[in-house]
Amino acid sequence: MDTPLTNMPTSSRHVMIVAGEASGDLHGANLIRALLEKNPGITVSGMGGRELASAGVDILFDAARIAVVGVFEVLSHLKDILLARKILKSEMLNKKPAVLILIDYPDFNMLLAKQAKALGIPVLYYISPQIWAWRKKRVHTIARLTDTVATILPFEQDFYRQxxxxxxxxxHPLLDTVVPKASPEQFKQSLNIPEENVLVGLFPGSRTKEIKTLLPIFLESAKHLHDHMQSPITFILPQASTIPRDLLEANGLSDLPADLDLRVTTEDRYTVMAACEAAVAASGTVTLELAITKTPTVICYRVTNMTYLLGRLLIRNLRFFSLVNLIADQEVLPELLQDQVQADNIVQHLTRMLEDDVYRKNLDDHFTRIHEKLGNAGASGRVADLVLEMMGHGR
Incomplete structure (x- = not known):
């Protein structure tokens, strides 16, 4: 059965791309834009969200339907996951693209890689799964089922080499995208925030579960910090496109005291980050974005107890859970885990970030070194060259 499938003619100008989460959707979109700029005749289909769609990708399945975290959350979305896999496999069989680009999302994507291998479709894995954190033996599966792996973290090359x-x-592709569109002064003016006000960002995440788990604690922290600070303070809450306003209202936003200045904004997230003097954020890509904008941040990670216990069994030798500290190979930013995610703990760290000048200077120096470790801008263009080479169009 495999032989006739493998001998199917390849569509030499068609590419498939599969991204399962918001960050992958963004980085995939920038890759596709770079690819089409180099070769406008290429067509692209796959799974993703509005970013990939805006880049010209024919979206066969909306990734938001299966963008979940945790074993038990995955089980509740199993029907959609199986449907997505069926649709994407059918696309590979019918069009046989010249290259399949997979972005992170390993449990889903490795099954697609296996199907592509059976069809003789070259596979590029962009943004390698974090197998250095857990299930290290998966490195052999990735090597067997892919033709090229493009890594974005400085230590990943040595990990594979061993x-x-x-x-x-x-x-790192974030170096291409984390570019504020306005100065902190311009941002304050756009929201009529007094120039002397201290800005503190609240970044509770872009998933419903994160909002329900973290936003009430972040808002409680804002109340405590507001009572503690002598200087006037404004809190900024960026509203992710995946989060409706009523979800924010239902999780504490409607219960804030009248004298607490909190602004919900949909303005450019990187402008918001750069304007903040400190922030508290859910663990994830956002913490690295904040580090690139040199914003001192308290990092919080909180999931269901069952998901956490299972994770502890799988990840035993990892010193840190945030990308910022993993890249620095030391604790640059404070990490609060599970029951440590409490308003008092958050306020303690935020107060130090806002009031201790020596601490802030040390953080700034660490951010500079982290930026240097991430390499140079232009990741999207370099990956586009890899895709073209795999398609037989040369670099």
Whole structure:
């Protein structure tokens, strides 16, 4: 059965791309834009969200329907996950793209890679799964089922090399995207925030579960910090496109005291980050974005107890859970885990970030070194060159 499938003619100008989460959707979109700029005749289909759609990708399945975290959350979305896999496999069989681009999302994507291998479709894995954190033996599966792996973290190349595999380190794509569109002064003016006000950002995440778990605690922290600070303070809450306003209202926003100045904004997130003098954020890509904008941040991670206990069994030797500290290989930013995510703890760290000048200067120096470790801008273009080479169009 495999032989006739493998001998199917490849569509030499068609590419498939699969991204399962918001960050993958963004980085995939920038990759596709770079690819189409280099070769406008290429067509692209796959799974993703509005970013990939805006880049010109024919979206076969909306990734938001299966963007969940945790074993038990995955089980509740199993029907959609199976449907997405069926649709994408059918697309591979019918169009046989010249290259399949997979972005992170390993449990879903490795099954697609296996199907692509059976069809003779070259596979590029962009943004390698974090197998250095858990299930390290998966490195052999990735090497067997992919043709090229493009890594974005500086230590990943050495990780693969210790197992005898060579990968392409392309630098971090956030260096291409984390560019504020306005100065902190301009941002304050746009929201009529007094120039002397201290700005503190609240970044509770872009998923419903994160909002329900973290936003009430973040808002309680804002109340405590407001009572503690001598200087006037404004809190900024960026509203993710995936989060409706009524969800924010239902999780504490409607219960704030009248004298607490909190602004919900949908303005450019990187402008918001750069304007903040400190922030509290859910663990994830946002913490690295904040580090690139040199914003001192308290990092919080809180999931269901069952998901956490299962994770502890799988991840035993990891010193840190945030990308910022993993890249720095030391605790640069404070990490609060599970029951540590409490308003008093958050306020303690935020107060130090706002009031201790020596501490702030040390953080700034660490941010500079982290930025240097991430490599140079232009990751999207470098990955686009890899795709073209795999398609036979040369670099």
């Amino acid at each position: 197992f005898g595999y060579e990968v392409e380190y392309v630098g």
